[in-house]
Amino acid sequence: MTREGRGPRTQEEALANRVEALPLLAPLREALVAAGVSRAWLVGGALRDVFAGAARQRPDLDVALPGSGEGAARAVARDLGGTAFPLDEVEGSWRVALAGGGTVDLVPLRAVTLAQDLAGRDFTVNALAFDLLGLEGLLDPLGGGADLAAGRLRACSPRALLDDPLRVLRAYRFAAALHLEFEEALPGLLAEAAPRLGSVSPERLRTELFAVLDLPGPGASLRAMARDGVLGALFPFLEGWKGFDQGSYHAYDLWEHSLRTAEAAGALARAPAPIGLPRPETLGRHLDEEWEAGITRRALLVFVALFHDVAKPETATTEPTEGGERRRFLGHEVRGGQRVKRLLAELRVGRRTAGAAQRLVAAHLRLFQLAAQEPPTPRARLRYLVDLGREVPEALLLSLADELATGPAPPCLAAVRRTAQEVLELFWERRDARPATPLLRGRDVVDKLGIAPGPQVGDLLRRVQEAERSGRVRTRRQALALARRLAGEG
Numbered sequence: 001m002t003r004e005g006r007g008p009r010t011q012e013e014a015l016a017n018r019v020e021a022l023p024l025l026a027p028l029r030e031a032l033v034a035a036g037v038s039r040a041w042l043v044g045g046a047l048r049d050v051f052a053g054a055a056r057q058r059p060d061l062d063v064a065l066p067g068s069g070e071g072a073a074r075a076v077a078r079d080l081g082g083t084a085f086p087l088d089e090v091e092g093s094w095r096v097a098l099a100g101g102g103t104v105d106l107v108p109l110r111a112v113t114l115a116q117d118l119a120g121r122d123f124t125v126n127a128l129a130f131d132l133l134g135l136e137g138l139l140d141p142l143g144g145g146a147d148l149a150a151g152r153l154r155a156c157s158p159r160a161l162l163d164d165p166l167r168v169l170r171a172y173r174f175a176a177a178l179h180l181e182f183e184e185a186l187p188g189l190l191a192e193a194a195p196r197l198g199s200v201s202p203e204r205l206r207t208e209l210f211a212v213l214d215l216p217g218p219g220a221s222l223r224a225m226a227r228d229g230v231l232g233a234l235f236p237f238l239e240g241w242k243g244f245d246q247g248s249y250h251a252y253d254l255w256e257h258s259l260r261t262a263e264a265a266g267a268l269a270r271a272p273a274p275i276g277l278p279r280p281e282t283l284g285r286h287l288d289e290e291w292e293a294g295i296t297r298r299a300l301l302v303f304v305a306l307f308h309d310v311a312k313p314e315t316a317t318t319e320p321t322e323g324g325e326r327r328r329f330l331g332h333e334v335r336g337g338q339r340v341k342r343l344l345a346e347l348r349v350g351r352r353t354a355g356a357a358q359r360l361v362a363a364h365l366r367l368f369q370l371a372a373q374e375p376p377t378p379r380a381r382l383r384y385l386v387d388l389g390r391e392v393p394e395a396l397l398l399s400l401a402d403e404l405a406t407g408p409a410p411p412c413l414a415a416v417r418r419t420a421q422e423v424l425e426l427f428w429e430r431r432d433a434r435p436a437t438p439l440l441r442g443r444d445v446v447d448k449l450g451i452a453p454g455p456q457v458g459d460l461l462r463r464v465q466e467a468e469r470s471g472r473v474r475t476r477r478q479a480l481a482l483a484r485r486l487a488g489e490g
Contacts, residue, residue, distance in 0.1 A: 008305060015145075016137050018050045019130050028104060029132050032063075035075030037067050041114060041129040041139070044105070044239040048125055051145045052178055059102035063132065068092030069106030076104050116143055122167040123174060124154045147183075161193035166200045168193050168230055175224075176215040187228050194233040199448035205234070206347040207294055214299035216270055219263025222306065226259065235343075240313060240447055247327030251407025254313070258306055260405035261398075267307035268397050269298045275400065275417055278425045286393050291353040300353060301394045304340060304360045305401050311336035339360035357432040358397055363388055366400035371412060371419040381423055385430065386466045392427045396420040439479040440464050448480055449487055460486055 019025070019042065032040050044062030048371060068084070073094035077084035080098060087093040093107040111117045118127040124144035130213045131137055147154050149184040153175050161167045168190050174180060182190075197205065212221050232239050241255035250257055268274040269287050277283060287298040315332040318325050337358040344354040366384055370376040388395045400420055402411045436462075445457045460483050473482055 010407070012138055015050060017129070019047065019138070022046060022050070022061070024061065024080060024098075024102070024104070024420050025132075026065070028061065028076060031076045031079035032072055032133065034079065035072050036134065037065060037072050037229050039074075040064070040132040042132055043118075044126070045131050047128050047130055048144075048148070048178075051125075051128060051148050054178075054221060055442075059098065059104070061103070062105045062107065064107055064114065064129070065110050067108055067110050069094040069108060073106045076106070076318065080104070113141070118142065119156060120160075120163070122160050122164070122170060124156055125178065125180070129158050148178070148180075151180050153178075153180040153186060153199075155186055155189055158185075161189050162196065165193050166204050166208060168197060169205070169212065172221045172225055172230075173208060173212045173215065176212065176217055176221050182224075190228045190230060194228065194230045197230070197233045202346060202348045206349060208385075209234070209347070210295045210299045210303070211249065213266075213302040214296050216266075217258065218266040218299075218302045223259060224264050239312075243312060245327060246312065249406060249411070252405070254309060257405050258309060261308060261401045262302050262306040264401035265397060266302050266405040268401055269301055274420055277396070278421060279428050280449035282428060283393055283424075291356065292350045295353055297350065297394055300357055301360075301397060304357050304394075305398055307336070307343065308333075308341050308364050308398060309336060310339045310343075310361075333365050334362050341351075356391055359388065360391055360398055361396050364398050364402055367396060367416055367420060367423070368403070370423065371415040376419060376422070381426060382466065384423060385427055386448065386462065393424060396424055438465060439468055439473065439476045440483060444480065445483055449484055451487060455488070 022042075027040075041064045042061060043064045046059070046061050063069075063072070069092055070084075070381040073084040073096050076082070077096045080096070081100070082096045082098040082104075084094055084096050087095050087105065087107075088224060091108060093105065096104040096106070098104065109117045110120055114129060118129060118139070118141055121127045124142040124147045126144065127140075127142045128144050131139065142156055153171060155161060161171075171186065171190060173183070175182065212218060212225075215221070222231065225234075226238075238255065239260075241258060244254035246252070246254055246257060250259065261323050273280045273281070274283070287296065287301070289297050291297065291300055309329075309332065312329045315329045315335060317328050317330070320326075337360075340361045341354045341358040343350075344357055363384075367467060370380055370384060370434040373380060384395075385392055400416060403413050403416050442457050442461060442462060443452070445451055445460055446453055451457055451460070463486055464473065464479050464483050467482055468479065
């Protein structure tokens with residue numbers, strides 16, 4: 001029902017009713033009135049999702065105000081239950097983290113009037129507003145609702161992307177998340193603004209890039225970014241991959257192979273039953289885990305897949321053979337892991353996350369080596385599990401994606417897939433049987449064996465854990481005895 005109590009007679013009234021049904025909207029309005037706020041508009045993603053017919057699992061509301069949001073935020077936190085804190089004290093933007101989950105952001109208008117504020121936003125689908133305290137109802141001055149209905153992403157103005165180049169990456173995120181096609185003029189605007197991405201802080205770039213990679217179909221987004229010059233602007237060295245010969249094993253150059261590997265990784269990571277891998281639901285939950293805020297295991301896998309061969313150009317050699325020449329890239333996986341770690345550091349990704357990416361790239365050939373054994377020895381499989389740890393599922397998916405991207409008929413796919421299935425099942429079994437805590441910790445090695453903290457402690461723990469997982473060590477006393485013996489041998 002509308003506020004007047006009538007049934008909805010127009011599409012606009014029906015949309016207004018859906019806005020009114022948003023979680024917490026009624027108590028939010030009461031809190032704003034109690035705080036003395038006279039004008040306020042609901043804007044942002046929650047309103048856009050109402051127009052798009054999408055539902056949110058938790059309330060994340062954005063409210064635009066004529067002035068600072070501090071007083072309103074403190075009132076909302078008090079009345080709705082939550083904690084208020086500034087997002088930008090200079091600008092006057094505040095956030096309320098609600099006790100039951102969700103947020104309410106209260107931000108000042110970015111212009112003198114609401115109309116000017118909406119006109120200065122990125123895309124028309126985000127230039128929507130709903131009058132919370134007045135009688136204007138839904139406001140859509142730029143036709144964002146019609147664009148959503150038509151499945152179209154359109155910039156608010158020709159300068160929208162130049163004003164904030166980060167909006168270039170947001171275009172691909174919104175297109176993927178809302179299933180929108182670019183309006184005819186948008187690719188040109190993206191290409192024009194892409195060179196300015198270098199002026200954006202690494203932290204903001206990281207947030208948007210990994211948001212794109214975590215959505216379904218990241219390969220399509222990466223291809224679009226490549227088409228529009230955005231990938232080249234972010235990572236200029238990629239241009240040198242076009243036409244780079246990878247040798248007879250590959251049907252594609254390095255550029256195409258890398259894009260195809262990222263596409264395959266994204267598809268495998270979202271597939272209901274990725275090429276027969278065991279426990280697909282468990283795998284899905286594993287990939288949902290976050291390394292750090294905003295970076296899931298799934299998104300990191302796609303990033304790593306794109307750059308897994310980053311060191312091939314610098315390690316390339318050509319050797320004569322009886323039938324001609326052979327291209328080799330000795331050590332590219334190890335050097336590539338180091339390069340990927342540096343790339344992530346430049347994006348201000350945490351050391352733990354960057355370290356995991358390095359391990360994945362450095363190990364991306366190991367599944368092929370296992371598959372070449374008939375069958376893989378128990379010791380070789382165990383070493384793989386120990387070295388990759390909790391990254392085993394991603395490592396397997398990376399290698400599978402790598403093989404799928406070699407050409408129309410991947411030569412080793414059957415053997416690699418079979419080995420991946422066996423290793424992943426072993427990983428799940430050992431994870432299920434793993435004790436809640438390891439038998440030995442670093443402090444035990446330092447205190448009991450008198451070894452100073454350092455690489456030797458980590459090496460001893462790794463070797464003891466390997467023995468523990470193989471069943472050769474079952475008690476804490478046995479673990480200490482083995483660590484003491486190994487330390488003596490060193």
